[in-house]
Amino acid sequence: KAGVTQTPRYLIKTRGQQVTLSCSPISGHRSVSWYQQTPGQGLQFLFEYFSETQRNKGNFPGRFSGRQFSNSRSEMNVSTLELGDSALYLCASSWITGPNQPQHFGDGTRLSIL
């Protein structure tokens, strides 16, 4: 069974640009969550999608947005990039949504802002 796939693995952008990251969950998984990790910080929750609907949202500015398609694949978009957006972005999937569902993580996209 293929794991969670994130593309691209690495990305370099400049301030003011926008970026789209992609996540393909494990086959059959319908919940996709996105996290940001910056040095010295734990994983920060961005948002969760289930069946194409955003279920929960973390405390991030509106520049961060996402969507989920009917095949459960998800994209995350960050507009007007800032230097502080440089981070590892992780996507995680689970079969259903719920507090006791373990998250299956991808390898992440490392975004660097110049």
Added chain:
Amino acid sequence: ILNVEQSPQSLHVQEGDSTNFTCSFPSSNFYALHWYRWETAKSPEALFVMTLNGDEKKKGRISATLNTKEGYSYLYIKGSQPEDSATYLCARNTGNQFYFGTGTSLTVIP
């Protein structure tokens, strides 16, 4: 405690030693506590999901306990091996999102 806190931040042990780490979290709005292992250059891997006060879970040489009333969980590794070297993350779920700690980085010296 407002956030999930893990201690120690890092740990070096000799191969064969047993060790344990702590995860502290607010006891209110508790739904579940998750432990993950994150090896360098890999993705985080789920170890345990714990929901009930007094829960104990075990997977091989690794075990975990949960105290929801006082807001802490312990992760134990018995007879550490070099392949146990990783960052161990805990995460509290409040019913609608996960709050992760910053992790305990374990290095097992052969």
